[in-house]
Amino acid sequence: MPITAMRAKRICEGDEYVNYVYHADWEDKRTRRNIEEEESYTFLLYEEILAFKNASLNCNLKKGDIDDIFFNNAYHLLND
Incomplete structure (x- = not known):
C-alpha cells in the first residue's frame, strides 16, 4: 500500500x-493544486x-x- 504513505x-x-499529491514532480494540472494548499x-x-x-x-x-x-x-487473520 505505498500510495497510502x-x-x-x-x-x-x-x-x-482525484488524488492531489504533495510536491508532485509532474505538471498534470488535474492532480496539482496551488502550492499553499x-x-x-x-x-x-x-x-x-x-x-x-x-x-x-x-x-x-x-x-x-x-x-x-x-x-x-485482522485479529482472525492473524490468530486463526
Whole structure:
C-alpha cells in the first residue's frame, strides 16, 4: 500500500476521484493544486480512514460493525 504513505488530498465526486499529491514532480494540472494548499495535505492513509468514517455514518453502521472491519478481521487473520 505505498500510495497510502504519500501526502495527498483525495477529492471524490460521484464514482470518480482525484488524488492531489504533495510536491508532485509532474505538471498534470488535474492532480496539482496551488502550492499553499499542499502544505495542509496529510498521509493518504488518513484520507482513506476519513472516507470510511463518512461512509459508515451514511450507512448507519453500528460500533460492532466497525470493530469487525478494523479489529476483528485482522485479529482472525492473524490468530486463526
